[in-house]
Amino acid sequence: MSDIYSSTTLALTDIRIDPEFASLCPPLAPDEFVTLEESIVAEGCRDALVAWAEHNILLDGHNRKRICDKHGLGYDVIDLSLPDRDSAIAWVLRNQLGRRNLHPDAASLMRGRLYNLQKKTPGAPEGNDNRAVQRSQSGNIERTAERLASELGVGERTIIRDGKFAEAVDTLRPFVPDIDQRVLSGDIPSRQAVIEAAKEPEKARDKMAVHYSSESPEWYSPTEIIERTERCLGAIDLDPCSNSHDEPNVPAAKHYTADDDGLTHPWHGRAYMNPPYGSAIGDWIQHLCEEYEAGRLTAAIALVPARTDTAWFRRMKQYPRCFVWGRLRFSGHDNSAPFPSMVVYLGSDLAAFRQVFGDIGDIYQLA
DSSP states (O other), rough: OEEEEEEEOOOTTBOOOOOOHHTTTTTOHHHHHHHHHHHHHHHOOOOOOEEETTOOOOOOOOHHHHHHHHHHHOEEEEOOOOSSHHHHHHHHHHHHHHHHTOOHHHHHHHHHHHHHTTTOOOTSOOOOOOOOHHHHHHHHHHHHHHHHHHHHSSSSSHHHHHHHHHHHHHHHHTTTTTTTHHHHHSSOHHHHHHHHTTTTTGGHHHTTOOSSSSSSSBBBHHHHHHHHHHHSSSSEEEETTOOOSOSSOOOOOOEOOOOOOGGGSSSOOEEEEOOOOOOOOOHHHHHHHHHHHHEEEEEEEEEEEEEEEEEEHTTTTOOOEEEEEEOOOOOSSSSSSSOEEEEEEEESSSHHHHHTTTTSHHHHHHH
16 A cells, blocks of 8 residues: 555545445434534634545545535545555545444444455466365465454454455345445444345345334334333323324324324324334434423333434433343334334433333433
């Protein structure tokens, strides 16, 4: 890998965006992007972008470039000379692995891609009859795992597992087009679930489903959670993410289905919310908090994944939550959920919440 050659200020149109390189970089959460945009508008783009000199492709700084383009701002660019595309990809992966607050799934994918790039054996003959070559290749792969593990501060077995995970993501890409961004955002059931789904990629959408919500007839809320919610709230006035008006899973007085788009309506009374668990979950959490804080909701229970590394989790930090022990089994499904769950309470009767949910998990409240 060559040295950095120069730093220049380029016009807004000079750098090319390559989708493959852009997909290697984890997306910013909406609140993080807004914070970055406010900083750049106020102080300028202080950190230089990095481009692959030979092809003028942006390697680092996609969010900064997007903001500068939007506001007509200039930026410095560091031109990096690299011999080939694999070297450029490796540079991006190493650069991203050096960032703080990288989701564990994203780090695993990046280590795996880096490992799979480095273990390639160019020029190996075709066929399986040359055992000496096979032994040499095996040795090269083992040394690659050992070297990379030492460099990145993880175990060799971790690197090898990461490689299998990255291969699975590559296999699933034609069947789950947003798989890369889902992994980079931590929006997958588990790494093992991805590896298992890759064995039958044509069925991947079913196996990769993480929308354990009342919007889907396959993933109804567990009966025990609904019953406990009724005991805690007294009754449920609203289910804003209902599966049906005619045969609802949640016994609420009012239901909003996907066709109703509950996010466009005010919410009133006592609500139970089991939202879609994909990228839209933050919108549902925001609306829930706003309706409660505005006084339109008098109390609410939300069943959501225990994803402590997300912006929407931090949005709810002031409210008590029960971290459910083990994994919930959602109604209509034979297996337990592939992720931990938490029940969040928005209301004034904390004693009732503790009494009803305290025997299924640990309850925490911000001091």
